[in-house]
Every structure is written in C-alpha cells, then in structure tokens.
Amino acid sequence: MPHETTKNAAGALDVAVLVSVGRHPVTGRTRRADQDARAVEAALTLNKAHVRLIHAGRHETDSETALRGYLGMGFEGLTLIEQTRDADVLPALTSTLREAPPRLLLCGTRAETGEGSGLLPYLLAESLGWPIVTGLAEIERIEPEHVTLLQALPRGQRRRLRVRLPAVITVDEAAPAPRQSAFGPARRGRLVVSEQVSRPDAALAGWTLEPARPRPKRLKVVKAASARDRFKAAAAKAEGGGGQVLTDATPEQGAEAIVKLLQDEGVLRRLL
Amino acid sequence: MLDILLPILIFSALALAAIGAVRRIRLWRQGRPSPVPVLGGLAAVPRRYLVDLHHVVARDKVMSSTHVATAGGFVAAMALAIVVHGLGLAEGVLGWLLLAASATMFVGSLFVARRRINPPARLSKGPWMRLPKSLMAFSLGIFVATLPAVGVLPPDAGGWLVAVLLAAAVAWGLAELVFGMTWGGPMKHAFAGALHLAFHRRAERFSTAAGPGRRSTGLKALDLDDAEAPLGVETPADFTWNQLLGFDACVQCGRCEAVCPAFAAGQPLNPKKLVQDMVVGMAGGSDAAYAGSPYPGKAVGEHAGDPHGPIVAREGTALVDAETLWSCTTCRACVEECPMMIEHVDAIVDMRRFLTLEHGNTPNKGAEVLDNLIATDNPGGFDPGSRLHWAADLELPLMAERGEAQVLLWLGDGVFDMRNQRTLRALVKVLRAAGVDFAVLGNEERDSGDVARRLGDEATFQSLARRNIATLAQYRFDRIVTCDPHSFHVLANEYGELGGNYEVSHHSTYINELLEAGWLSLKASRLGRVTYHDPCYLGRYNGEYAAPRAVLDALGVERVEMARSGYRSRCCGGGGGAPITDIPGKQRIPDMRMNDVSETGADLVAVGCPQCTAMLEGVVAEDRAVVKDIAELVADALDESAPAKDRRRVTEEEAA
Numbered sequence: 001m002p003h004e005t006t007k008n009a010a011g012a013l014d015v016a017v018l019v020s021v022g023r024h025p026v027t028g029r030t031r032r033a034d035q036d037a038r039a040v041e042a043a044l045t046l047n048k049a050h051v052r053l054i055h056a057g058r059h060e061t062d063s064e065t066a067l068r069g070y071l072g073m074g075f076e077g078l079t080l081i082e083q084t085r086d087a088d089v090l091p092a093l094t095s096t097l098r099e100a101p102p103r104l105l106l107c108g109t110r111a112e113t114g115e116g117s118g119l120l121p122y123l124l125a126e127s128l129g130w131p132i133v134t135g136l137a138e139i140e141r142i143e144p145e146h147v148t149l150l151q152a153l154p155r156g157q158r159r160r161l162r163v164r165l166p167a168v169i170t171v172d173e174a175a176p177a178p179r180q181s182a183f184g185p186a187r188r189g190r191l192v193v194s195e196q197v198s199r200p201d202a203a204l205a206g207w208t209l210e211p212a213r214p215r216p217k218r219l220k221v222v223k224a225a226s227a228r229d230r231f232k233a234a235a236a237k238a239e240g241g242g243g244q245v246l247t248d249a250t251p252e253q254g255a256e257a258i259v260k261l262l263q264d265e266g267v268l269r270r271l272l
Numbered sequence: 273m274l275d276i277l278l279p280i281l282i283f284s285a286l287a288l289a290a291i292g293a294v295r296r297i298r299l300w301r302q303g304r305p306s307p308v309p310v311l312g313g314l315a316a317v318p319r320r321y322l323v324d325l326h327h328v329v330a331r332d333k334v335m336s337s338t339h340v341a342t343a344g345g346f347v348a349a350m351a352l353a354i355v356v357h358g359l360g361l362a363e364g365v366l367g368w369l370l371l372a373a374s375a376t377m378f379v380g381s382l383f384v385a386r387r388r389i390n391p392p393a394r395l396s397k398g399p400w401m402r403l404p405k406s407l408m409a410f411s412l413g414i415f416v417a418t419l420p421a422v423g424v425l426p427p428d429a430g431g432w433l434v435a436v437l438l439a440a441a442v443a444w445g446l447a448e449l450v451f452g453m454t455w456g457g458p459m460k461h462a463f464a465g466a467l468h469l470a471f472h473r474r475a476e477r478f479s480t481a482a483g484p485g486r487r488s489t490g491l492k493a494l495d496l497d498d499a500e501a502p503l504g505v506e507t508p509a510d511f512t513w514n515q516l517l518g519f520d521a522c523v524q525c526g527r528c529e530a531v532c533p534a535f536a537a538g539q540p541l542n543p544k545k546l547v548q549d550m551v552v553g554m555a556g557g558s559d560a561a562y563a564g565s566p567y568p569g570k571a572v573g574e575h576a577g578d579p580h581g582p583i584v585a586r587e588g589t590a591l592v593d594a595e596t597l598w599s600c601t602t603c604r605a606c607v608e609e610c611p612m613m614i615e616h617v618d619a620i621v622d623m624r625r626f627l628t629l630e631h632g633n634t635p636n637k638g639a640e641v642l643d644n645l646i647a648t649d650n651p652g653g654f655d656p657g658s659r660l661h662w663a664a665d666l667e668l669p670l671m672a673e674r675g676e677a678q679v680l681l682w683l684g685d686g687v688f689d690m691r692n693q694r695t696l697r698a699l700v701k702v703l704r705a706a707g708v709d710f711a712v713l714g715n716e717e718r719d720s721g722d723v724a725r726r727l728g729d730e731a732t733f734q735s736l737a738r739r740n741i742a743t744l745a746q747y748r749f750d751r752i753v754t755c756d757p758h759s760f761h762v763l764a765n766e767y768g769e770l771g772g773n774y775e776v777s778h779h780s781t782y783i784n785e786l787l788e789a790g791w792l793s794l795k796a797s798r799l800g801r802v803t804y805h806d807p808c809y810l811g812r813y814n815g816e817y818a819a820p821r822a823v824l825d826a827l828g829v830e831r832v833e834m835a836r837s838g839y840r841s842r843c844c845g846g847g848g849g850a851p852i853t854d855i856p857g858k859q860r861i862p863d864m865r866m867n868d869v870s871e872t873g874a875d876l877v878a879v880g881c882p883q884c885t886a887m888l889e890g891v892v893a894e895d896r897a898v899v900k901d902i903a904e905l906v907a908d909a910l911d912e913s914a915p916a917k918d919r920r921r922v923t924e925e926e927a928a
Contacts, residue, residue: 024647026655031647072632180639182632183731184503 012050013142015043016102018093019055019078021066022112030062032069035108037178039136039171040073043106044179046139054096056081056089056196064191071189072181080191088201090120094127096196101128103165104147109134109172115204125168132168133161136175274417275427277439278357285446286354292454293463299554300520302579303513304502306473313470320469320478324485328611338383342407343462345377346449353414356421367422374415381407394526396544398563403448403458410445413438456555461523465612468521471514472613489604489813490765491621494730504625504728508553508591509579515619519550521612528606528616529565531836533843534599534850538858540567541599543606543616546592550619553577553591567596568857583623586631597623598635599855602726602848603808608839624728634727637852642729649718649736651852654688660714662693666700669711676748677711679703679782682763684756685719686882691889695882698907699755699779705910706791710753716743722758725766727849734770737762741772751775753782755903757809757881758847764814778810780820780880780902787826793911794827802829802905803874803897805865805888806841807881820880820902827909832872842868846883862887869897878902 017040022033043051053070057063059082071078081092097105105128110118125132137152145165150158152174163169224230246257262268330336352370355361385404391397417438419425453463472478474488495501505511511519528543529535535542545559545567552559558576566572570593577583577591584594597620606616628634634642644653660668671680681703686692703710718736725733752774754760764776777785786792804824810816817838824831836842845851845861866888869877876898879885889899 026653027648029647031643074632180628180632180634180642182628182630183729184630185632187499 012048013046013104014102015046015049015051015104015106016097017043017051017053018105018107019053019067019070020108020111020113021055021057021063030066030113032066032178032181033108033112034178035110035170035172037070037073037108037181038173038175039106039108039169040070041178042136042139042171042175043104044073045176046142049104049142051075052102053078054081054093055079056083056092056096058083058085059191059193067191068186068189069181072183072186073179074182074185075189076185077190077192079194081194081196082198083196084198084200086200086205087198088204090123090127091199092196093120093124096194097124097128101166104142105130105166105168106136107168107170109170121168121170128166128168130166130168131163132170133163134170134172136169136171138175139169274420274435274438275357275360277435278353278417278442279360281439281443281446282354282358285450288451289454292451292456296454296456296460296463296520299579300513300517302509302554303511303516304509306512306514308471308475308514310471313472313475316475316478316480317466317470319480320472321466324478325469325611325613328609328613334383335387338380338387340380341376342380342384345373345375345380345411346407348373349377349411349414350450353418356418357414367418370418371415371422374411374418378408378411378415381411392526392530393565394530394544396524396526396562396564398561400458400524400563406445406448406452409441410449413441413445417442458524461521461612464517464520465523468514468518468612468614471517473512473514473518473618474615477613487813487815489761490769491618491725493734493766493769494625496731496734502626503629503730504627505619505622506582506626506630507580508550508577508583510626511550511619511622515615515622516550516554518612518614519547519554519619522547522551522614523612524548524564525611526564527609527611531605531609531840531842533601533603533605533845533861533864534855534857535565535568536864537845537861538568539599539855540570540593540596540857542567546596546620547614547616549575549577549592553581553583554579559591567593570596584627584631586633592623594627594633594635595855597627598638598853599850599857600848601808601843601845601850601861603843604812605808605840605843608812621726621728624726625730626728628728629731634729635853635855637854638727638849641849641852642724642727642732645719645721645724645729645732645736649739650685650688651719651723652685652688656718657715659683659687659717660712662687662690662696663700666697668700668714670714671711671747671749672714672716674711677709678750679708679710680744680747680749680752681710681712682720682752682754682756682759682776683712683717684754684759684882686756689882689886691885692882695755695885695901695903698901699903701907702783702786702792702903702910705912706786708786708791711747711749713743718743720756720759720762721766722762723849723852725762726847727852737767737770737772741767741770744772744774751777753777753779755779755880755882755901757807757814758883761809761813778814778816778819778880780810780823781816783902783906784819784822784826787823792906794906794909795911797828797909799827799829799876799905801832801872801874802876802878803832803834803869803872804837804878805834805844805869805884806837807879807884808841808843808847810880811841812839820878823902823906824878827905829905832874834868834872836868844881844884844887846881846887851883851887860891862891863893866891866893866896870895876900878905 019036020033022031024031053075055067059080067078081096083089083092107121110116121132133151135152137150137158139149141148146162147165148162151161153159224233246254329339349370352366352373356366356370381404384407388401388404420427448457449459453459476486476488478485502510524544526544532543542565544564548562549559556578560573562572575589575591583591600620602617604617641651644651649656683696718740721733721736752763757778760776760778763774802824804820842865844865874897879899880902885899885901
C-alpha cells in the first residue's frame, strides 16, 4: 500500500525530496543515502502533503538498487532525470524544479557519492531564488505561505524558525531516522525517466579524484581524576571566547561586524 | 416407537453432517492452491493416524488410552448403530458388538469427564466442557436403546417416556458427535484432523510402509522471480488451503501453550490462541467465543477479522497484533508437541514475511539488522573483510588457497563475537589435535541467512543463500562442520531448495565421531555435575540429541538432565530473531532456562550453540552455573602428551 502522502489530494502541500545514490561507509555498496532517507522520512510524516521523489544521475543497476530503497519507504514512483556520468546535475535539477515548482524542497545536507561537497542545496536555492535552512530537526507547522520548523544546533539545542515558502530545507543526522525500506513496494515502484540535457561539469573534468585516506584521529587526552570531571569534560561547550552579541543593529552594522570578523579570522584577506 | 425415531435421527444427522462438510470444505478452499495427492493422501490417513499421530498422543498415557476408548468406541458404535438401528439389522452378533462398543465409549467418556473436573489451564473451556456429557449421552443412549434389539429387554420396556428420553439423549449425542463435526463444534477436530492428515503440507513428516517419516523443518521458499506472487500472508485467504485446514484441525488441547517459552515469559503469544485466531479469520468474526488462555496481557474479544481482511492492521487492531507474531522464537516446541501435526512456525513466518516485505515493519532492531545484512553480509554491520581477525595467530587454511579439504569449517557470524571466538578457537584446537584436514572460507563466508529468513526478509535470505551457494560450489569438500546449529539447519535443510545440497554436521556430532574413531585422546575430567542444554535448531530441528551427550559421557562428567530436555528442551530465547525484535514480557526466557539448570544442581551447563551461549551467559544470578560450549570442554580435556595424528597420512596408508 503506498503511503497516504503520495496521493495528490486537493489542497495538499506539494513537497519534493531530492534523493541521491548512497554508499555504505564500510563496504561501499550502494544504498539509499542516510541523510536523503531522513529527508524522505521528514516529508512522509507531514500531514496533508503530496510527496514526490526526484533523482538526477546515471541510470544503472547499482544506482537502481539504491533508488528502489527510497521507493520501499512507500512510493509508487520516482522521477529519474537521466544524466551522463560527467554531468553537473545542477542545471537539470533547476530546470525540472522551475517547470513544476514544489512548495517545499527537502534534501540531505551532503551526498555520499560524487563530489559530496554539500554545495548543491545552496546553489539550487540560489538559482531558484528560495531561502535555505540547514539542519532540520522537525517540521512543526505548515501554513499557506510559511513553514515553522526546528533547526538543530550543536549540543542538542534547537532554534525555531518561520520560513517563507517555497524553501529549500536540508536534513542531516539530527532529523529522525528513516523508516524501513520494504522489498515489495521497492520492487513494484516505477522509475519515471524525465528528459533533461546533460551539461558536462567543466570544473570536475579538470580534477584528479582519488579515494580518501582515513585521517588519524587526534587523541583526546582527558586528565580527569573523577567520573564527574570526565563528564564535565565530555559535556563542556567549545570555548570560543570573544565574540559579541548585536541587538537592534541595522543591517549595515551587522554586515560590517561580519566583514570585520571575517577579516580578523583571515577569511577575507583581499578586502584589506 | 424407538425403531421409528432412531433411523430418522441417524440419517438426518448424517445428512446434516454432509451439508456441514461441504460448507467447511468451502471455507478451507478460500486459501491459495497447494497441490496434494488426493487419493494417496486419503489412503494414508489410517497409518498416519494410528502410527504418527498416536506416537505424539501416547506421550500422555492416560489421555491416549482415554482417546482410544472414546474415539474407537464411538467410531465402532456409530458404524454399528447405522446398521443395527438405521437399517434395522440387529440379528446375531451385531447388536452385542454395538453394546460392547458403546460401553467402551462410555468408559472412555468417564475419563474425559474426570479430566474436565479440574482441567489444567492449557485446556479450553466453553463448549469443550459439555463434550464429556455429550459423549455419555450418546454412549448411554445407544447402549440402552440397543438392549431391546438384542432381546435383553422387551421391545416396549419402560413405555413412551423412556423412549422419548432415550431418543433425546441419542439426538443430543448425534448433534454433538456427527453433525457437530462439520458445523464447528468441539468434534470438528475429528473431521478436519483426518483430512489434515491426508493433505498435510509436509507429507514427508509421516511414516510410510517403507520406513519412518523424515524431519521436515526447513521453511518453504517464496517465489521472488514472479512479481505477482504474494510476499507472505496478509489475509487468512493468503494461506494455502491445507494450512487453513490444519488450523481447523486444532483440538485446543493446549500442549503447545504449555511448552511455549514466549507464553511462559508473559510475552503476548499463545500458539493455541494464534491457531484459533486463524480459524476465526477463516470463518470471519471476532475472537470473543474463544474459551482458552488469552495472549498474556491481551483481553479476548477485542480482535476480529475476515477471510479477505488483513491479519495485522497497519494501525489499530485486526485479527492479531504484530507483537504476537514477533514474540515467537521459532523453537518448534509447539510443533513437536502438537498431536494434530499443525505447523505453527510456518504460519508465523508466513505472516512475518508480509510485515517485513510489504509493510516494512520489523520491530526494534529488526530493520537495522536487515540493513546490515544487506550492506555487510553480517547482522552486526562489521567489515566483511575482518571475518578472520579473531584467528590472526591461528593460520587457518583458506579454501581459496587450498581448493579442497575433507572438512569445510563453517564459522558463522560468531566470528565477530568475542565469546564465540573462544568456542571457535577451542574447536580449531580440537580439529588440529585430531589431525583433521579442514579449511575455512574466511572472508568469502557470509551470514547463512537464518536471521533474515526468520525475520521475514525472504529476499535478503535468498540473496545471501545464493551467493553462499555460488561460493561453496567453487570448492571440493566432503562435508561442512559448524558449531552454529542455525547455520547447520539453513545449510542442511534450506539451501537445498535453492540448489545447494551438502552433508552438514554439527561440531558435537563430528567430535563424537572423532572420539569414537579414536582420533582424540582425553584426560580424565575434573568437572563436577554437568547438564546439557539442547539447542532447538540442533535437537527439534535436526534430531541430534545423542552426540552431544555421548561427548559429555566420553569426558567422564556426571551428566544430569533437566526436567525439560531432549525433544522437550526449553528454548534459550535466542532463536527466530527474538533478541532483535525484543518483545517485552514479564520475565526473560533465558532466566527461566537458567532456573531449569540450577534445579539440577549442575555447576556447569554445556551448550552447542552461539545463541544459547550468549543468552544463557547473559543471565545475572547468584551462583549461576558456568556456561561452556562442548568444544571448549573437549579442548580443555585434550591429552596433549599423546602424539598428534595426521589424518591425511593415515588415510593414505589405509588407501595403500
């Protein structure tokens, strides 16, 4: 039985989830990407939403197994924008989303295969002209023009945001774990191929790719005599020091403060 | 007057029974097709009833004799009553035979009545409480009504009042015993039971003139190549028709309930109620009329279903709650005890398959374990390239390098478990001491698929099984030896359907052979009292009860048996993915098992299964018995001063 939300009910919120081909960290086998699956889960738990899945990439046996993993969460179909291996999927995704714009676009923060730079959601939001929110913890309320959500911050903190629709929301490990993918719906679901021109990624062509080497982990030496000290050390906040809180600042004052900070940190050297 | 009434009663009862039979058969035929040899099956019923079924019933001597007297008396009395009273042929010996048959039946019914005075909790009450009275009414009524026919009493003795009373008693008896059989009364078990024996889905279980029946314990594979074939059982009508027939044969004796570890632990499962729920679903309605022990913690009367409605609802309640199905440890104690030869475990896994493959609703750690099996070929999500890390210093011979060996040592997923690694090291030590020519698959080995299959994920099971079969096909070996009864069962009994046929031995069987052949020398044991816990997948699934005990005896220990051992062994709680789905109960199954151990006063419990080791060793109790695998006990007792034998060399000498 397909999930309720896949039925296009009148007045339902149109939600699109971008899904990618994941890679298991131990064996490297393709699978549904964890963050993308969490994004699908977040979409499926919305009331009165019509959820569609979109994938841009090559269509091959391995990637099909992974994509069917998303279908197994309870979908009848998935839009597959077929692209060549060297393609930059951004233009294809942008034009697909412009043709039929959803009110809400969900995706994982970073892909498990390919570049995995985590930039795609930002570039997509920029080219669509939509706001982007990262680190979704929970979608609290949907209104016709806005969505209220909780954004995950470090150490379990949450920030409530009210965002104008349409919007791009990215999901990481802070969102609830995805539901099980069932074999039956995964096998039955259809991959609906959608035609889009493949634009080769010029930058990628100039790069040399090699497998990442696991970097040695820095040992965290905790000199604590008691369990209480160890707990405090583990739970302690990163000590930033400095910093300032601006209240009631004008946008110009805020921007100046940010530029000053970036210059102090050496990020914006050329403006000096 | 009786000679007019009795024929009418008898023939109308038979006619009603025939109508009921057609209706009942229609209920069963709602199920999916399952081809059976009709005439051959029917012809086999007497033998299957008198030999195989009686073998199970006879474990309770009193009840067995009671049933022989009552049922045998009834069948004889009914057949003779048709001739004597129905056709009016009372001449000669027939009337006297009828008197003898109804008297035997009456004596039997007294014992049935006695059992119903303070019935044990496992017996269903309700309509079953009136059964002894019905039996008595029929046997007494026929007995007295036959007296005039043989000339003991004058034809019109007692006048019309006695005649009416007799006719009423016989009518009551006929209603219960003849058409009650096909209209759903307690006697339904006789009609459905006989046909169930004829059309059993595992006909190989039964003995034939050629020899005893085989154990038939491997689950049946789903056809995954056919995209239209249903993935498991969603509605009662998704069972095969002879499975539905099997459920209908249940006599509600509750022997399954009495041995079910999940029921005893207070988890929401009672095999008897589950079978009755399937009957309710097949006929449509609610379980309110059920008169036995409920699922622990679940009231009767809140669940209902119909033949084409879901058994487990996605939300809310339907016929059965999912947690009932996930409580089962697949220990087969219920199947072993069932006098009607019902296959509870098949049914539970069939329903689990639907929950996992269609709903995607395997509880608790189930989904995670299945994901790990898919991605890493082992349930813990460990690197499949690290399967031999535990044996880095053992220099185990690899099949990939050797190509052939006499024994392929199947290690199992215990390679990732530090406790089981001790057992494996001990087993390797024993094999080397005996000079066995063995090799391992190493990183080429994958999970056998046992857990995936019992969690209902037939797709992952078949994927693992097919890849393992392809790996095994590359090498030459005489047999597989493993210390994991779950792998043993799957390799020996479930790979065959997918094209992998092997001779498989449990390590206890193999060590026993080595001892008997004189390949191992053991020192005198210093162990005290030792008891042995039969793993379900070695004992009930594969019938190996003797070899582990023979090994213990060879060790020279004082072996004591638990009250529940051998084919009645109580499960450790580790089978069927139960520790993964982890359905809460009132107590833990391994705690109950360790109580069984401590009742024997044993200081040590010998085990032969990684699951049992983990479950029993996880029990926290004061002065709990030590848990050790048979391989560890043998390895500790090896006499290392004796010269090591080279099996290969000796074999070559023998050949020369």
